[in-house]
Amino acid sequence: MYASECARAASAEESRYRITVPIAPARNARVIALDARATAVARRLSDGPWANARFYTCENAPGGGPVDAAVLHGLDGAPAMLDDLLRGTDVVVIIATDDSGGTQAAAIGRACGVRAITTAGVVLGDGFEADDAVAALRPYARVLLLSADESDAFELLRALRV
Amino acid sequence: MGEMFRQYWIPALLAEELPENDSPPVRVKLLSERLIAFRDSEGRYGLVDEFCAHRGASLWFGRNEGSGLRCPYHGWKYDVTGQCVEVPSEADNSSFCENVKLTAYPLVKVGDILWTHMGDPARRPDLPEFEFAHVPPEQTYTSKRWQQCNWLQAFEGGIDSSHVTFLHSGGLKSDPLFKGAKGNEYNLNDTKPFFEVVESEGGLFVGARRNAEEGNYYWRITPWVMPAFTMVPPRGDHPVHGHFWVPIDDENCWTYSFDYHPVRPLTTAERQAMMDGYGIHSKNIPGTYRPVANMDNDYLIDREAQKRGETYSGVAGIAMQDASLQESMGPIVDRSKERLVPADSGIIKARQRLRKAAIALRDEGVTPPGVDTAHHRVRSAAVVLPAAESFLDSCRDAVKATPGVRHASI
Numbered sequence: 239m240y241a242s243e244c245a246r247a248a249s250a251e252e253s254r255y256r257i258t259v260p261i262a263p264a265r266n267a268r269v270i271a272l273d274a275r276a277t278a279v280a281r282r283l284s285d286g287p288w289a290n291a292r293f294y295t296c297e298n299a300p301g302g303g304p305v306d307a308a309v310l311h312g313l314d315g316a317p318a319m320l321d322d323l324l325r326g327t328d329v330v331v332i333i334a335t336d337d338s339g340g341t342q343a344a345a346i347g348r349a350c351g352v353r354a355i356t357t358a359g360v361v362l363g364d365g366f367e368a369d370d371a372v373a374a375l376r377p378y379a380r381v382l383l384l385s386a387d388e389s390d391a392f393e394l395l396r397a398l399r400v
Numbered sequence: 401m402g403e404m405f406r407q408y409w410i411p412a413l414l415a416e417e418l419p420e421n422d423s424p425p426v427r428v429k430l431l432s433e434r435l436i437a438f439r440d441s442e443g444r445y446g447l448v449d450e451f452c453a454h455r456g457a458s459l460w461f462g463r464n465e466g467s468g469l470r471c472p473y474h475g476w477k478y479d480v481t482g483q484c485v486e487v488p489s490e491a492d493n494s495s496f497c498e499n500v501k502l503t504a505y506p507l508v509k510v511g512d513i514l515w516t517h518m519g520d521p522a523r524r525p526d527l528p529e530f531e532f533a534h535v536p537p538e539q540t541y542t543s544k545r546w547q548q549c550n551w552l553q554a555f556e557g558g559i560d561s562s563h564v565t566f567l568h569s570g571g572l573k574s575d576p577l578f579k580g581a582k583g584n585e586y587n588l589n590d591t592k593p594f595f596e597v598v599e600s601e602g603g604l605f606v607g608a609r610r611n612a613e614e615g616n617y618y619w620r621i622t623p624w625v626m627p628a629f630t631m632v633p634p635r636g637d638h639p640v641h642g643h644f645w646v647p648i649d650d651e652n653c654w655t656y657s658f659d660y661h662p663v664r665p666l667t668t669a670e671r672q673a674m675m676d677g678y679g680i681h682s683k684n685i686p687g688t689y690r691p692v693a694n695m696d697n698d699y700l701i702d703r704e705a706q707k708r709g710e711t712y713s714g715v716a717g718i719a720m721q722d723a724s725l726q727e728s729m730g731p732i733v734d735r736s737k738e739r740l741v742p743a744d745s746g747i748i749k750a751r752q753r754l755r756k757a758a759i760a761l762r763d764e765g766v767t768p769p770g771v772d773t774a775h776h777r778v779r780s781a782a783v784v785l786p787a788a789e790s791f792l793d794s795c796r797d798a799v800k801a802t803p804g805v806r807h808a809s810i
């Protein structure tokens with residue numbers, strides 16, 4: 239006998255009756271690496287058990303230019319247009335390890351902002367070599383995870399069910 | 401995870417529970433072990449196995465007298481180290497009792513709390529150095545409450561800054577320990593905070609950022625010190641508060657809630673408000689640490705107050721607003737059914753750090769973060785910064801506990 243509805247509902251026995259249904263994965267999650275080390279991270283991540291996530295890089299982008307097919311491509315090297323890859327997307331995760339992608343970070347962040355796409359930034363480094371990239375992402379990224387630990391990127395993607 | 405907790409000094413009970421020498425012994429369940437705490441005739445504290453080594457009667461019925469706790473069944477007597485010092489049925493001067501010792505842990509008063517270390521004595525760390533436990537007694541107050549769920553889901557509320565604007569919105573306007581701060585306006589005007597999660601040596605800093613005046617952000621910085629210490633960012637000149645989440649067993653925990661001011665005594669009104677269950681404290685059933693509003697009475701939910709907007713969920717008080725929802729998830733929430741979002745990154749990162757530390761301890765004996773007392777000297781902060789500044793660069797000093805220095809608060 240339980241003293242109240244809440245007491246009964248919060249019991250271990252009753253927990254068993256929570257409905258089990260598959261959880262819909264995030265729609266078209268996109269992961270964009272901004273620099274060479276970030277691209278290597280993205281490459282390792284891309285082997286993961288993802289539902290719809292796709293991985294891109296704009297490594298080697300000349301600073302200052304627009305983020306277009308000239309700079310943005312899939313990990314296989316195929317050129318990509320930012321417009322296309324943001325279509326129908328819920329979440330974009332940007333990975334950076336240094337400052338070289340600061341301009342791109344801002345451009346991608348702005349494009350996501352306009353389209354109401356939630357942006358998360360994972361900045362990997364120690365102590366901290368990517369201050370400009372962080373500053374460039376700050377206005378747009380709903381969350382910035384500053385970490386020395388590559389597995390954080392994996393855990394974030396997993397938790398977001400990409 | 402139990403082994404992890406055994407690396408640290410953790411709160412075992414409030415000092416007020418053993419108010420004087422030879423006061424009644426108190427049952428304490430911690431990390432799934434049933435223990436008894438007592439304070440002997442010389443004021444020494446003991447935390448020992450609850451059950452008498454003879455035939456297993458509870459020492460809660462024990463007679464606490466003559467520098468030891470005597471089991472009332474057949475009279476076996478133990479000292480604060482768990483050593484049996486008398487077995488009346490044996491011959492006078494028999495050495496039998498030397499061979500009888502209850503499991504025992506140290507129990508040490510630091511601040512308003514009696515702390516214990518339940519791990520290997522050879523690896524016993526220095527005593528805790530959290531600021532709330534070291535300021536003069538008139539500047540600090542600690543309460544505790546029993547929470548009926550796994551410690552982790554309770555703790556996760558402590559680093560979940562995004563719920564505050566919703567669940568606790570009523571309290572920002574009315575609670576005597578919160579209201580009136582300039583920062584509250586930023587909180588209420590911008591309900592979609594942005595987050596930055598940064599590793600610290602002992603755990604994490606979670607920064608929640610809201611828009612302030614043109615070109616500035618209002619930052620609320622929450623530190624987590626592993627495994628289970630969190631602080632809430634302050635508001636104005638109100639005392640600053642935080643929690644320690646301590647596992648009782650897999651399905652229950654103690655939530656210790658403290659409030660202190662780094663540089664001034666708490667006012668009579670503040671202390672009274674804390675004792676009355678305002679702020680992060682709870683109104684408990686007299687003589688117990690169970691909240692008056694609890695699951696057995698549906699947390700005294702008031703749908704009219706909810707409709708009027710006095711409380712967001714209909715449950716009164718910050719503490720029970722949190723506890724009611726955390727308990728409603730069930731004793732151990734099924735995290736495979738969660739749908740997390742980027743704003744939950746603090747929680748995602750904290751879980752990962754705990755897991756990694758537990759594995760490193762198990763496989764390589766690595767001392768986990770937060771054991772080193774240098775990691776304890778942190779503070780929460782609430783500041784306004786120019787948009788371009790990184791909160792941690794600008795707040796290095798603000799998030800460090802420096803005795804005698806006012807906290808950074810808006």
Ligand code: FES
Nearest residue numbers: 562563566725729
């Ligand atoms: S909105 Fe967070 S648990 Fe329901």
Ligand SMILES: [Fe+2]
Nearest residue numbers: 557563568722
């Ligand atoms: Fe809360």
